[in-house]
Amino acid sequence: MSSVNETISGLMQELRRGTIIIGVLSQLSEPQYGYSLVAILEAKGISIDPGTLYPLLRRLEKQELLESKWDTNEARPRKYYLLSPFGKEVYEQLCLEWRSMISSVESIIDQA
Amino acid sequence: MDLIKRYIYAVTHKLPEKQRADIEQELHGLIEDMLEHRTGGGAVTEKEVEEVLLELGSPQEMAEKYLGQRRYLIGPKLFDLYWMVVRIVVFSIVLALGIGLIIELFLEPVQGGQFIIESIASLISAAVQGFAWVTVVFAVMEYRGVKAPDIGLGAKNEWRPSQLAPIPNPKTTIKRSEPIASIIVNLLVILWLTSSIHYFGIIYFNEDGGTVIIPFFNEAVFRAYYPLIWVTIAISILKDSIKLVAGRWTTKLAAFHLLFNLASVVIAAIIFMDPAVWNAEFLSELLASGMVSAGSEGYETASIIWNNTADNFIYIVAVIAIIDSIAVIYKLFQARK
Structure with a gap:
């Protein structure tokens, strides 16, 4: 039966990959730095490796969904990320898409 | 703390220079945050550093995530x-030099083993060079992000079913x-014309065992036509490349x-109808070779x-x-039926 578990964990990883972006965008209406974001998401039940999150933040910034700023006032300089106006719009749209996707998937599961 | 620096270096030295400093600082902050989280602000031991780095994963994978893609010398596209x-x-180079070597051996059989070894060495080195140069050109294309459609290969615009190529008619x-054979022949012609036009002729061995060639062409005059020949061959290779890519005859x-x-x-008319390209001394050199004697039947035949x-x-x-041309036209008409 271990192969069932293995397959499921592989599929779950694929499913999770898309949801992580929504999770990240949802938390960035306030500026956050990478590791604080890991902690926040963890507390809300979405676990993400810092090794995945940091490059992801950078990618989202390149896509102009996020803006970033270095805060060098503290003892440890940190890069803070914040949703850009464009990112905000994308995020809201994305939430609508997500809801409609969930309802479609649920109705499919219920019918089966 | 040495481990941390080494880890950060291992990740960042593969990244584009512009992003390096930024990512370096970011990773440093992250690792310190993770350590602090673990120790609760207490003293950090080597063991905890190792645990944190293991959690972050191998620097190779980390760098790939930052790059967003795998790196290729020459990518799948x-x-x-x-x-x-x-x-x-590579095949053209080996063939051209190989045949050149055989001709050379035939002309100067006395050169012996040393010559063969040297020729084979230079053949291998030329093949390696050809391989290297093609690779360099493609690696530069990959680096500059050239995609096959940019150079006219593959689909550039949005794909439409109506653009589907018809199932190839075997005819x-x-x-x-x-086309590959034609390209090779063209390359051979260029190599031979440029390097050894004087080998085009009648070859014989004189009494001293030396090789004498009675050339067909006047080399000096012929050379003036080289640019014309090169352009023609370049166009021919272009034509063959298009045939290779297209894979079928179109109108x-x-x-x-x-x-x-x-x-x-x-172009052949321009070159070969110029009487000066032919070796004016051919017949007298033939006589001098002693293969035929003046006035003999053999000489008459040769001169005719x-x-x-x-x-x-x-x-x-x-x-x-x-x-x-007729063969090509025939093929097209066959396809129309």
């Missing part, structure tokens, strides 16, 4: 084209071997082919053949071009 070009180039298919391609045939006959060849060479070229 260019590889097919690259592989085809490499094979043609109009161009076998890959045909446009056939038109190009016929036009090229016409042009090459005209020689004079006719010089005069009629162009017609031979024209007939070959016409036969080839």
